Amino acid sequence: xxxxxxxxxxxxxVTGPIEWLYIIASLLAVVVLIVILQSLPQQARxxxxxxxxxxxxxxxxxxxxxxxxHMVVGKTPMSGNFLTPxxxxxxxxxxxIAGFGIGLGVFNLVQIHGKRVIKAxxxxxxxxxxxxxxxAMCTVNILQQAHPNAINKNLNTLLFDGGLQSxxxxxxxxIAFYIVSAAYRAFRVRSLEATLLLGTAILVxxxxxxxxxxxxxxxxxxxxIEVIRNWxxxxxxxxxxxxxxxxLGVGALAVALRxxxxxERGSYFDTQ
Amino acid sequence: xxxxxxLQTIDRRYLYALLILTVVLPFFMxxxxxxxxxxxxxxxxxxxxxxxxxxxxxxxxxxxxxxxxENGQEQMAxxxxxxxxxxxxxxxxxxxxxxxxxxxxxxxxxxxxxxxxEGVNWVNFGYQIDMADYLKSFVLNVPAQVKTDIHSTxxxxxxxxxxxxxxxxxxLLIDITPSGSxxxxxQFVQGPxxxxxKMGVALTAIMAPEAFNYLDSHQLAGIVPGxxxxxxxxxRYAQEYDPSLVKGSKVTQYSNSSSFAHLxxxxxxxxxxxxxxxxRRQNRPGRRGAH
Numbered sequence: 001x002x003x004x005x006x007x008x009x010x011x012x013x014v015t016g017p018i019e020w021l022y023i024i025a026s027l028l029a030v031v032v033l034i035v036i037l038q039s040l041p042q043q044a045r046x047x048x049x050x051x052x053x054x055x056x057x058x059x060x061x062x063x064x065x066x067x068x069x070h071m072v073v074g075k076t077p078m079s080g081n082f083l084t085p086x087x088x089x090x091x092x093x094x095x096x097i098a099g100f101g102i103g104l105g106v107f108n109l110v111q112i113h114g115k116r117v118i119k120a121x122x123x124x125x126x127x128x129x130x131x132x133x134x135x136a137m138c139t140v141n142i143l144q145q146a147h148p149n150a151i152n153k154n155l156n157t158l159l160f161d162g163g164l165q166s167x168x169x170x171x172x173x174x175i176a177f178y179i180v181s182a183a184y185r186a187f188r189v190r191s192l193e194a195t196l197l198l199g200t201a202i203l204v205x206x207x208x209x210x211x212x213x214x215x216x217x218x219x220x221x222x223x224x225i226e227v228i229r230n231w232x233x234x235x236x237x238x239x240x241x242x243x244x245x246x247x248l249g250v251g252a253l254a255v256a257l258r259x260x261x262x263x264e265r266g267s268y269f270d271t272q
Numbered sequence: 273x274x275x276x277x278x279l280q281t282i283d284r285r286y287l288y289a290l291l292i293l294t295v296v297l298p299f300f301m302x303x304x305x306x307x308x309x310x311x312x313x314x315x316x317x318x319x320x321x322x323x324x325x326x327x328x329x330x331x332x333x334x335x336x337x338x339x340x341x342e343n344g345q346e347q348m349a350x351x352x353x354x355x356x357x358x359x360x361x362x363x364x365x366x367x368x369x370x371x372x373x374x375x376x377x378x379x380x381x382x383x384x385x386x387x388x389x390e391g392v393n394w395v396n397f398g399y400q401i402d403m404a405d406y407l408k409s410f411v412l413n414v415p416a417q418v419k420t421d422i423h424s425t426x427x428x429x430x431x432x433x434x435x436x437x438x439x440x441x442x443x444l445l446i447d448i449t450p451s452g453s454x455x456x457x458x459q460f461v462q463g464p465x466x467x468x469x470k471m472g473v474a475l476t477a478i479m480a481p482e483a484f485n486y487l488d489s490h491q492l493a494g495i496v497p498g499x500x501x502x503x504x505x506x507x508r509y510a511q512e513y514d515p516s517l518v519k520g521s522k523v524t525q526y527s528n529s530s531s532f533a534h535l536x537x538x539x540x541x542x543x544x545x546x547x548x549x550x551x552r553r554q555n556r557p558g559r560r561g562a563h
Binding site: 060073074076078080084087088090091092094095097098099102160161164165166168169171172176177179180181183184185187188189198202205206208209210211212213214217224226230233234237238241242245 | 295306310311370374401402409437498533535536541544545548
């Protein structure tokens with residue numbers, strides 16, 4: 001019992017039949033936790049969320065801020081403090097928790113499309129398509145993982161490489177047509193700023209392509225289109241992007257602090 | 273409708289047809305234009321060149337089939353260089369599950385040319401989620417965080433991972449991405465380990481302008497910007513190792529199509545503006561012929 005508790009509290013990996021005991025115990029613990037959380041009164045939910053959020057952020061903040069020293073975790077030497085071994089544990093836990101998000105997303109989609117199919121509402125055909133493609137892709141992938149024979153591998157290649165990847169590339173390629181049409185209609189010199197923007201865009205676009213390089217290769221170095229383009233990207237453009245990045249960074253820090261300290265209003269924090 | 277008005281309002285279907293022609297025709301023409309190698313691309317090339325033989329490089333394959341035209345060519349060019357320099361590399365994917373598959377296919381395609389073998393010279397760590405938390409742990413203990421490769425083989429058993437324990441053992445990280453994922457790498461990998469880890473990015477052309485900031489601050493060692501960058505990287509590689517590579521290569525073909533498409537957009541924009549200016553002059557009050 002002492003070993004069991006030690007392994008549980010220190011996240012020590014186990015193998016063999018005892019692994020099933022840990023899996024069953026974890027599942028039971030999760031069920032009990034969900035029942036407790038669901039039975040909490042509405043007034044207790046907000047403080048619970050605030051405390052968990054604050055402790056989660058506090059862990060990472062303290063681990064970063066506290067002084068570090070040379071240490072060995074397992075057999076790996078590293079620089080850290082007493083909280084650093086916890087980073088390794090949470091690094092493995094957080095993808096599992098994030099994986100729940102994928103499950104939640106699938107559940108949500110099934111709920112929405114399922115309602116459409118049951119009510120036979122407008123667009124139900126697309127919901128049928130969604131279910132058919134999801135089932136086909138899941139089945140083929142699971143079969144390929146469980147029994148990687150030639151048939152399953154070819155089916156997976158057909159659906160994933162031939163279907164999904166080709167469709168993904170096609171959807172992205174459509175953007176090119178919209179860009180041509182939009183650039184032709186929208187890039188009009190109605191003001192001085194628009195003229196400057198258009199001129200700069202043309203210089204950068206010409207500098208981007210080998211034909212542009214070829215057209216100016218006989219000119220002095222400073223007048224070549226690729227040199228001008230490089231100057232535009234590394235001087236005025238970099239200055240503007242840096243200013244925007246500073247603003248975004250400060251804004252992100254402010255929002256992060258508000259969320260960490262529970263000052264943010266939103267679906268998580270307000271009453272439903 | 274007069275000609276000037278017509279030139280400003282060409283039906284978009286004609287524009288789409290013109291675009292298809294400009295993209296497809298270069299595939300039937302043999303055009304070899306000179307490629308000017310930009311300093312940013314040259315810097316990343318030099319960073320790879322400077323690595324001692326058998327060093328380990330972390331290659332983040334954060335792209336999907338949608339950006340295969342740019343990121344795919346960048347990956348081929350960089351991977352070819354890594355293999356030529358006898359460098360070990362590990363691929364990891366945070367953005368889209370397609371990336372791990374696409375990276376694996378490219379590595380399998382190239383490995384025959386250079387006598388590389390999966391597990392011995394390169395490894396695929398697969399698709400991972402929750403990038404920030406994962407990286408915080410990855411940098412402290414690589415084998416403990418990754419555990420197995422894409423084929424469920426424990427990575428601690430693989431010869432390619434010999435001597436790789438923490439991020440300090442990985443001197444170069446290259447992120448191939450169409451998004452801003454490189455900023456998370458800068459935050460959690462390059463920043464804390466800036467003394468031992470260099471970082472480069474291979475981006476789509478539309479994202480490249482944002483990354484020049486980080487080049488300026490020396491947080492990035494180099495940038496390969498879009499299809500043009502891939503062509504530059506390939507040209508630089510060809511200069512040193514294989515001059516026949518650029519002749520009729522895919523990057524050259526795609527680059528030609530891209531060039532013609534760019535010229536089409538520039539021509540249409542200029543034509544529309546010239547027509548607009550001339551029409552305005554024509555319609556000025558008091559001018560003969562004004563409506």
